Amino acid sequence: MASVASASPSSKHSFPHMESGDESDGSWQRVGSSSYSASVGFMPSPSSSSMQSWGVIGMNPNQIQASPVAMSPLLLEQLEPDRTMPSGSYPDHATDVSVMATAGMQSQLLSSFGDQQFMASDQELVFNEPFTNIDMGQYYASFPGNMSADMAGIGGFEMATQSVDLNIPPQFQNDNNVPPWAPMNLKNEGVSPVARDEAISMTSQSPEQRSPTHSSLQSSPRSPYVKAEPSKGASPIRKVKNGYKVEKRKSEASSKFVIMTPNLIHQQSGKPNPFECFEAMRTTQRGRKGPLAHETKESALQVRRLGACFCCHSRKVKCDKERPCKNCKKLTAQVPQIMCWQFGDFLPVLFPEFMRVHFKKEQIASFISENVENFKPNNAEVTCSVELFSGSNFRSTLTIPASFFTAKSAEILQHWHVNMGANQHMNLQSRGAAPIGIDPDNATQREELKKRAREYIQNLTAEPKYAQQVTDSIRSTQIPRKILSIVQRFAQHSEPSQVTLVKRALSIYVTHYVLTRQLCLTEATIVSLQDTNMVPRGNPWLTSRVLNRQVKAVLDEMLLKEMQSLFEGFSKSLKPKLRREWAPCLAAFLVLCLFMETVETAADTFVISQNEIAFRNRSRPEYQRDFALALCREIDNLPFKQFAYQFHQVYQTHTRDTGAKAFNPLADAGFSQMDELEPPAAQMVSELRELLQGDGWAELDFLVADPILPNHEGHPFPRDVSLNYTGRLVARFLLSFTEERYLFDGQY
Numbered sequence: 001m002a003s004v005a006s007a008s009p010s011s012k013h014s015f016p017h018m019e020s021g022d023e024s025d026g027s028w029q030r031v032g033s034s035s036y037s038a039s040v041g042f043m044p045s046p047s048s049s050s051m052q053s054w055g056v057i058g059m060n061p062n063q064i065q066a067s068p069v070a071m072s073p074l075l076l077e078q079l080e081p082d083r084t085m086p087s088g089s090y091p092d093h094a095t096d097v098s099v100m101a102t103a104g105m106q107s108q109l110l111s112s113f114g115d116q117q118f119m120a121s122d123q124e125l126v127f128n129e130p131f132t133n134i135d136m137g138q139y140y141a142s143f144p145g146n147m148s149a150d151m152a153g154i155g156g157f158e159m160a161t162q163s164v165d166l167n168i169p170p171q172f173q174n175d176n177n178v179p180p181w182a183p184m185n186l187k188n189e190g191v192s193p194v195a196r197d198e199a200i201s202m203t204s205q206s207p208e209q210r211s212p213t214h215s216s217l218q219s220s221p222r223s224p225y226v227k228a229e230p231s232k233g234a235s236p237i238r239k240v241k242n243g244y245k246v247e248k249r250k251s252e253a254s255s256k257f258v259i260m261t262p263n264l265i266h267q268q269s270g271k272p273n274p275f276e277c278f279e280a281m282r283t284t285q286r287g288r289k290g291p292l293a294h295e296t297k298e299s300a301l302q303v304r305r306l307g308a309c310f311c312c313h314s315r316k317v318k319c320d321k322e323r324p325c326k327n328c329k330k331l332t333a334q335v336p337q338i339m340c341w342q343f344g345d346f347l348p349v350l351f352p353e354f355m356r357v358h359f360k361k362e363q364i365a366s367f368i369s370e371n372v373e374n375f376k377p378n379n380a381e382v383t384c385s386v387e388l389f390s391g392s393n394f395r396s397t398l399t400i401p402a403s404f405f406t407a408k409s410a411e412i413l414q415h416w417h418v419n420m421g422a423n424q425h426m427n428l429q430s431r432g433a434a435p436i437g438i439d440p441d442n443a444t445q446r447e448e449l450k451k452r453a454r455e456y457i458q459n460l461t462a463e464p465k466y467a468q469q470v471t472d473s474i475r476s477t478q479i480p481r482k483i484l485s486i487v488q489r490f491a492q493h494s495e496p497s498q499v500t501l502v503k504r505a506l507s508i509y510v511t512h513y514v515l516t517r518q519l520c521l522t523e524a525t526i527v528s529l530q531d532t533n534m535v536p537r538g539n540p541w542l543t544s545r546v547l548n549r550q551v552k553a554v555l556d557e558m559l560l561k562e563m564q565s566l567f568e569g570f571s572k573s574l575k576p577k578l579r580r581e582w583a584p585c586l587a588a589f590l591v592l593c594l595f596m597e598t599v600e601t602a603a604d605t606f607v608i609s610q611n612e613i614a615f616r617n618r619s620r621p622e623y624q625r626d627f628a629l630a631l632c633r634e635i636d637n638l639p640f641k642q643f644a645y646q647f648h649q650v651y652q653t654h655t656r657d658t659g660a661k662a663f664n665p666l667a668d669a670g671f672s673q674m675d676e677l678e679p680p681a682a683q684m685v686s687e688l689r690e691l692l693q694g695d696g697w698a699e700l701d702f703l704v705a706d707p708i709l710p711n712h713e714g715h716p717f718p719r720d721v722s723l724n725y726t727g728r729l730v731a732r733f734l735l736s737f738t739e740e741r742y743l744f745d746g747q748y
Contacts, residue, residue, distance in 0.1 A: 309340045310643075314575055314650055337744050339642050343567035346639045350599055351560060352631055354623070355606055359553040367549065368440065371412035375405045375439040377534070384529060386436060386547065388519040393469035396459035397522060400452050402547060403439045404534055415545045417518060418609055420473050426605075426718040428612055432536035434521065434529075437546035453554045460510045461503060462492075470513045479691070479699060479727045480594050484509075486687045487587045493680040494584075501569045501584050504562055505591035511559045512595060515552055516602050518543045566592070570643075574650050579663055582651055583681035589647065593730040596640055600632040600725040612717045625714055632725070640729050644736060644743055654740045666692065666737040692734060703731040704742060 291297075299321065308319035312327050319325050324332070324340030331338050357363060375381065382404040389397045407413055415433040418426060438445045460466065467484035474480055484506075491502040521529075521542045529535045536542060566588065573581040607628040611621040648654060653664045665673045665685045674682050690696060713719075735742040 307342055307344075309342055310571070310646055311338075311340065313571065314577075314646060316575075335645075337641065338645065339638065341638065341642050343571060346567065346643075347560070347563065349631070349634050349638055350563065350596070352599075352603055354627075355603060356556055358549065359556045361553070364549060364553055365440070368437070368546065371408050372437070372546065373406040373408050375403045375437070375441075377404050377406045377435070382532065382534075384436065384532075385525075386544075387522045387525045388547075388551070389522055390460070390514045390517050390519060391469040391472065393465040393472070394460060394463055396456060396463060398452055398456040398519070398551070400438075400449050400551075401445050402436050402544075403442065403445070404532065405435050405437055405439075405546070407435050412545060415518065415543050415548070416609070416613065417541065417543075418605070420475075420720055420722075424475065424720045424723070426608070426720055428609060428718075431541065431543070432539055433543050433545045434535050435546075436544040438550045449551065450554055453551065454558065457507050457511050457514075457555070457558065460514075461507045466506070466510065470510055474722070474726050476723050477699065477703065477727045479703065479731060480597075482691065483590055483594065483688075483730060486684055487591055490583070490587055490680050490684040493683070494678065498580075498678075499584055499587075501566065501573065501588040502591070504566050504569065505588040505595075508559060508562050508566060509591050509595050509598070511555055511562070512598055512602075515555055515559070516598070519548050519551055574647070577650050579651075579676055580678075582663065582665075583677055583684060585647065587684065589643065590730055590733065593640065593733050596635050597725045597727070597729050600635055601722045603631050604628045604721045604724070608715065608717050608721065611715055615715075625716075636729070640733075641743055644733050648736065648740065648743075653737060664737055666734075688734065692738065697735075700731040700735055703727040704735060 302321045303319060306321050309323075309325055309328060311331065312319035312325060315327075317327060319327065328338065328340035358367070384402055384404065385399060386402045387397045387399045413433050413435060414430050417429050417431055419429075421427050438449055440446075463469065466488055467481050470484065471481040487502060488506060491499045491506065494502075496503075518541070521544070523540075526535060526542055530537075570585065570588070573585055604625070607623045607625055610623060611625075614621045651663045652660050653662060653667075655662045663673060663676075665677065666689060668674070674685065677685065691700065732742050
């Protein structure tokens with residue numbers, strides 16, 4: 001049989017063969033008393049060069065555990081040096097374990113080889129020639145069924161669960177007539193009789209006694225979990241010297257056993273576990289697995305530069321570079337009024353070039369050079385502080401530094417004023433203007449103008465009579481004033497961070513109001529400038545034509561940036577489809593509807609006024625009224641209808657899908673959705689609901705029924721054309737919460 005060497009006290013916790021990798025060291029150790037019987041349970045041997053992997057543990061015959069260093073000698077040298085077990089890694093009571101050379105279940109395997117000789121001695125491991133031809137599959141297939149399944153769970157190998165025919169000759173098969181051990185070729189004949197008797201008694205056990213059950217293969221502090229990489233083949237074996245010693249060569253394709261010890265676990269703390277079984281089992285990879293094709297990459301870059309349309313952006317689907325995109329083309333089959341658009345498409349419509357061209361820097365520089373001689377009247381620079389206002393109800397004023405100039409012609413000292421009389425007729429008058437402006441060569445005045453203009457707009461937005469002043473010229477309906485008052489209260493009572501869109505919309509509306517009015521000098525400023533003898537007298541609405549154009553150029557630039565920021569805010573707020581964003585987006589778009597109405601009114605009024613001035617000067621009119629009417633139709637169709645429709649689609653106001661729940665607090669009969677709103681938002685919704693009831697609904701319905709242009713006059717002066725636009729879009733949007741047909745002129 002196999003030799004059993006007594007362990008010396010110095011080798012209690014040491015494993016020199018694991019540290020040095022020398023297989024010639026002592027392979028077996030027997031520690032403790034020899035009184036353990038063959039019926040006692042087994043655990044793996046701590047000897048790494050042993051074919052036997054089961055040893056005695058305690059007195060419980062069912063407590064059989066895998067040893068941290070139990071493995072086949074064919075896999076011994078594949079241990080990585082940095083994963084060898086350090087000395088003293090086992091607890092002190094490890095010496096109570098008795099390790100037998102011919103232990104447990106593997107004796108059946110070894111006895112089945114018959115004449116194939118095997119032993120583990122203090123000298124070296126000896127095999128004969130036939131044994132070297134056994135491959136790993138046959139080796140593991142030789143174990144009993146339960147053992148093969150349990151070992152597969154410990155070592156990671158897939159073993160056979162049924163007996164495998166090894167084609168062993170009859171004379172070598174294990175039966176009653178064959179002794180359990182074949183004659184052994186021992187280099188060292190000195191074997192202890194006691195050890196031989198114990199080894200023989202252990203090999204004489206029945207298979208039931210030698211085969212551990214699945215419940216007995218449990219981990220313990222002595223036996224950490226062992227993880228192994230999938231087998232890629234057995235290690236190549238070759239004979240050396242006298243033909244008896246076997247050496248193994250490492251192969252990159254061979255299997256690897258890794259023993260996780262407490263020290264290794266401590267070293268790997270905080271690092272990703274490279275032996276995580278779930279990571280090893282994962283066979284799929286999320287996302288793209290390689291670079292895009294060249295054509296696909298170019299197309300993706302173009303779409304990224306162009307940006308997705310709002311419909312695809314809100315639906316979170318892929319868009320393309322075509323306009324209209326493929327997704328929008330499919331939607332138009334169901335709703336023909338739908339268009340493919342981006343927020344950037346609204347800017348040219350809401351900021352008509354013919355109304356803004358004179359605000360460009362080149363145009364202002366040309367205007368000043370044509371009408372101003374210099375900013376030094378009487379060869380002396382005369383500066384002043386000018387205080388301007390935009391309405392009698394506004395307490396805030398715009399105070400800026402300016403300079404007097406010498407005019408080249410009398411035309412620059414005249415300024416046209418348009419106001420609406422009591423009979424709703426347009427009144428156009430030319431009044432005197434003061435020769436005051438911003439010196440282009442004075443950088444301090446230019447920078448101060450930009451700073452003060454921004455502060456002025458912010459102050460106007462917070463004015464207590466904001467709604468009354470910006471709607472002072474509207475006498476046909478009170479709907480715009482009521483809506484602006486409701487929205488302003490909502491913005492003032494809400495958290496500032498939650499109503500950024502609303503405040504920006506209010507500032508946009510008041511900025512456009514200032515642009516469409518003349519900035520007049522306050523009475524205090526007129527009195528303070530009387531000593532210069534350069535200010536006209538007897539004019540309560542004194543203005544400066546040059547200074548007005550310079551201030552409005554700065555405000556127009558600010559208005560464009562604010563509108564772009566508002567559209568970006570809409571895009572970010574509507575994409576997540578969060579209900580807490582419903583009220584701010586609703587309030588901001590209500591103000592934006594009023595802004596669109598004022599743009600339509602300003603465009604038509606601008607064309608009519610310019611044509612009237614041309615008639616009085618007996619010159620040819622520059623514009624045709626159809627030009628302004630086409631712009632008004634474009635505003636009505638593109639920015640308003642398309643955005644309003646998408647707003648309802650985002651919040652499913654009129655959804656017909658049984659699986660989706662509509663969110664429409666303005667038309668919720670049971671007020672059940674009011675609980676999802678903040679108190680200021682709920683108050684705003686309650687006030688808007690009052691407009692949709694009783695006389696308010698009748699007025700809204702009347703405004704919607706009024707066509708955009710009831711007549712087609714070529715020059716309707718002096719009729720007030722604001723009646724054609726005021727209240728139409730905002731009434732249409734409010735009523736669209738009750739019936740969707742209001743968006744498309746009665747068409748579903």
